[in-house]
Amino acid sequence: MRSTSRRTPPRPWPAPSARRSRNCTADCDRPRPDLEHLAITRDTVKALADRLPAGTSPPETSEHPDYPRILAAFNEATGPLRARDVCEALDHELLAKTIEKTRAKLKRLVKLDILTEIGPRSFTRKK
Incomplete structure (x- = not known):
C-alpha cells in the first residue's frame, strides 16, 4: 500500500554569513593551548630520548614472578610444553586470556634465547 503523504525536497544549506565567516577566521588565528601543550610534550620527549643510552638491554626475566616458575616447569618437563x-603447571585458570598471556611470556623467553619454539605453539628449553 502506498503512503499518501508527500515527501518534501531537502532544503539547501544556508549560505554562510559574513559574520560567521569572520568569527571562524578569528578562531583559526587564535593560539590553542592544547596544541601548545602538545608541542611542549614533544620537545620534552625528544630531549629525554637523547639522554637514553644507545644499547639498552631488555629487562631481566626476574621482574615478573611467573618467569622463574615457567623455567622450573620446563626443567621438570620431559618433552615440549604448550x-x-x-x-596448568603454574595453577592458573585455563581461560583464553590467561593462556595467551602465558604464550606471550613464552615468546619473550624465546626472544631472550632461553627457550626454543620447536613447532607451532610448542616450546622447549634451549640446550
Missing part, C-alpha cells in the same frame, strides 16, 4: 601445559 602454553596451556605451562598454565
